[in-house]
Amino acid sequence: MAIIEIQNLRKTFRSGDVDVHALRGVNLLVEKGEFLAVVGKSGSGKSTLFHILGGLTPPTSGVVKIDGQSLTDLDEAGRTKLRRNSVGFVFQKYNLLPTLTIRDNIDIARDISGKTAPWDAAFLEVVELLGIAEKLDRKPRQLSGGEQQRVAIARAIVNQPAILLADEPTGNLDTENSDMVLDLLRHLNKRTGQTVLMITHDPEAAAFADRTVQMRDGELYSA
Amino acid sequence: MVYKLVYENLKHRPVRTLLSSLAIGLGVTMMLALVGVGEGMLEDQANRARGVGADLVVRAPGSSVVGMGSLSMNQGILEYVRSQKHVALATPIGVHSTGGVSSIMGINYEEFAAMGGGFRFREGGKFSAQNDVIIDDLYAREKKLKVGSFLNTMNRDWRVSGIFASGKLARVMIPLTVLQELASAKGKITMIYVKLDDPANTQAVIDAMKKDLPEYPIYAMDELIKQFSVNNLPELKAFIGVVVSLAVLFGFLVVFLAMYTAVLERTREIGILKALGAGPGYVLGILLRETVLLAIIGSLCGILMSYGTRWLISTFIPASMVQAIVYSWWPIASLITLAGAVLGVLYPALKAAKQDALDSLSYD
Ligand SMILES: Nc1ncnc2c1ncn2[C@@H]1O[C@H](COP(=O)(O)OP(=O)(O)O)[C@@H](O)[C@H]1O
Ligand SMILES: [Mg+2]
Numbered sequence: 211m212a213i214i215e216i217q218n219l220r221k222t223f224r225s226g227d228v229d230v231h232a233l234r235g236v237n238l239l240v241e242k243g244e245f246l247a248v249v250g251k252s253g254s255g256k257s258t259l260f261h262i263l264g265g266l267t268p269p270t271s272g273v274v275k276i277d278g279q280s281l282t283d284l285d286e287a288g289r290t291k292l293r294r295n296s297v298g299f300v301f302q303k304y305n306l307l308p309t310l311t312i313r314d315n316i317d318i319a320r321d322i323s324g325k326t327a328p329w330d331a332a333f334l335e336v337v338e339l340l341g342i343a344e345k346l347d348r349k350p351r352q353l354s355g356g357e358q359q360r361v362a363i364a365r366a367i368v369n370q371p372a373i374l375l376a377d378e379p380t381g382n383l384d385t386e387n388s389d390m391v392l393d394l395l396r397h398l399n400k401r402t403g404q405t406v407l408m409i410t411h412d413p414e415a416a417a418f419a420d421r422t423v424q425m426r427d428g429e430l431y432s433a
Numbered sequence: 434m435v436y437k438l439v440y441e442n443l444k445h446r447p448v449r450t451l452l453s454s455l456a457i458g459l460g461v462t463m464m465l466a467l468v469g470v471g472e473g474m475l476e477d478q479a480n481r482a483r484g485v486g487a488d489l490v491v492r493a494p495g496s497s498v499v500g501m502g503s504l505s506m507n508q509g510i511l512e513y514v515r516s517q518k519h520v521a522l523a524t525p526i527g528v529h530s531t532g533g534v535s536s537i538m539g540i541n542y543e544e545f546a547a548m549g550g551g552f553r554f555r556e557g558g559k560f561s562a563q564n565d566v567i568i569d570d571l572y573a574r575e576k577k578l579k580v581g582s583f584l585n586t587m588n589r590d591w592r593v594s595g596i597f598a599s600g601k602l603a604r605v606m607i608p609l610t611v612l613q614e615l616a617s618a619k620g621k622i623t624m625i626y627v628k629l630d631d632p633a634n635t636q637a638v639i640d641a642m643k644k645d646l647p648e649y650p651i652y653a654m655d656e657l658i659k660q661f662s663v664n665n666l667p668e669l670k671a672f673i674g675v676v677v678s679l680a681v682l683f684g685f686l687v688v689f690l691a692m693y694t695a696v697l698e699r700t701r702e703i704g705i706l707k708a709l710g711a712g713p714g715y716v717l718g719i720l721l722r723e724t725v726l727l728a729i730i731g732s733l734c735g736i737l738m739s740y741g742t743r744w745l746i747s748t749f750i751p752a753s754m755v756q757a758i759v760y761s762w763w764p765i766a767s768l769i770t771l772a773g774a775v776l777g778v779l780y781p782a783l784k785a786a787k788q789d790a791l792d793s794l795s796y797d
Contacts (some may be wrong), residue, residue, distance in 0.1 A: 266708065293708060293709065293790075294712075305708070305794065306705075307705060308702075309438070321434035322711045379513055
């Protein structure tokens with residue numbers, strides 16, 4: 211069964227008196243354990259698609275299902291629960307909480323989803339793999355951009371979400387750090403079977419994924 | 434975990450935390466100082482009344498229990514009181530207000546001294562001339578007076594002839610006859626203090642006198658001293674009410690401003706938490722806890738500062754005011770402030786709870 215199922219998804223923003231059709235009938239199936247890259251020009255609707263999948267904004271019409279759960283009729287409370295339990299988000303800007311240590315940045319995601327037990331062996335391995343095990347007691351500003359993005363990845367998967375959404379995760383990084391982050395995403399995907407969807411405008415980055423789809427004017431095409 | 438975030442947020446802006454706490458503390462100090470002054474002054478008044486050494490007091494008809502009173506009683510009553518069974522000593526007192534809460538008291542020195550076991554003079558001694566005055570040590574300290582200094586009241590310069598240890602009803606005393614003359618109230622007194630052969634007879638004597646003097650309030654000293662309570666001072670109670678309201682308003686405004694700016698400053702953090710799945714309750718809880726913590730720190734500051742006001746009062750105006758430390762008001766003042774603070778955080782917290790996660794997570 212597909213973990214993501216999207217049929218004829220539309221999203222229309224009303225800005226002032228004009229309707230902006232960000233998504234104009236998107237269809238997509240993603241299998242569990244897949245690593246998918248979404249490429250496309252700026253303004254083509256990639257982020258909007260992720261925001262809908264991540265429960266950050268409701269769809270206007272169409273079918274969206276994650277792990278069999280429909281997002282179309284979720285209210286704000288339902289989307290909050292979706293964000294808490296079913297999706298992990300990695301942003302272009304790392305979006306760590308600046309006043310908390312790395313460990314606490316990860317723990318707050320667990321606290322929000324009501325988990326208090328210490329990190330299990332599998333997650334400790336992930337932390338090791340991401341190369342942040344030595345930095346857990348530092349504050350975000352003491353880490354490089356690449357390190358911060360790896361912390362953001364750890365935070366996004368600490369609750370074992372059904373899908374990991376990464377919106378231009380290497381947009382702020384140099385080639386060396388980009389490659390490291392992309393390598394880690396692929397590694398995580400292969401090793402733990404974590405489903406990953408990644409937006410990028412860089413074809414080299416897209417090459418790390420199993421499959422690439424292209425967004426053009428609010429519609430998806432296989433590339 | 435949330436407490437860590439709250440703690441780190443408070444630590445992150447130390448000046449904001451400090452200033453908000455101090456401002457919240459000011460409200461607490463206002464309440465504690467006022468209640469403390471009320472209690473302190475009543476206690477002091479009670480101590481000084483005790484220092485007279487009387488068993489009962491006869492006051493003028495219509496006078497209030499705790500007020501100082503005026504020269505409105507006929508001195509003739511004195512003869513009647515002296516003639517009563519069990520009365521060992523009865524001495525008249527004259528009180529004349531010299532504006533505001535200050536007053537000057539006229540006494541028959543020998544009688545008054547005999548009743549309370551004598552004055553303890555720190556310096557000098559009793560009056561010897563018509564314009565002599567005796568004052569207590571606190572008044573001397575506040576007004577920087579010594580024996581031989583002059584003090585002006587009732588349009589006259591008085592020479593300080595003695596400074597006595599405080600605790601003898603009044604701080605400033607002159608001979609009763611001199612007071613009556615100056616106040617154009619010859620033959621008028623304010624009250625009569627009475628000492629009995631045995632304090633056990635107090636109630637019997639009061640009952641007997643009340644039959645002959647039904648109009649006159651007559652109190653056993655123990656009873657009278659029990660009346661020195663905030664409950665019998667409606668003005669003070671009303672004023673405490675005003676200050677309590679001000680403190681609530683104060684806590685409200687301080688916290689509203691502090692937390693409103695915090696919410697504006699933290700839209701990004703709030704957005705991150707929401708993207709991680711934090712619901713409105715989670716966000717609300719963070720801000721509420723931060724507020725409660727601020728209120729607790731503020732209350733502690735306020736309690737400390739109330740020791741500061743007590744020091745100021747006892748150092749600079751020991752005779753005019755006494756501030757007690759009223760422990761029972763610590764939790765009351767803290768809770769009142771907390772109430773204001775929680776009201777203050779409501780709007781900022783609701784704004785934060787309703788904030789759209791995406792608003793602050795623009796990443797283009
Ligand atoms: N909140 C919004 N309100 C109005 N228009 C929006 C909003 N978010 C995105 N859009 C519009 O939707 C279109 C798609 O945007 P976006 O999904 O961010 O594209 P991409 O991520 O591919 O650059 C753009 O035209 C953008 O201006
Ligand atoms: Mg985008």
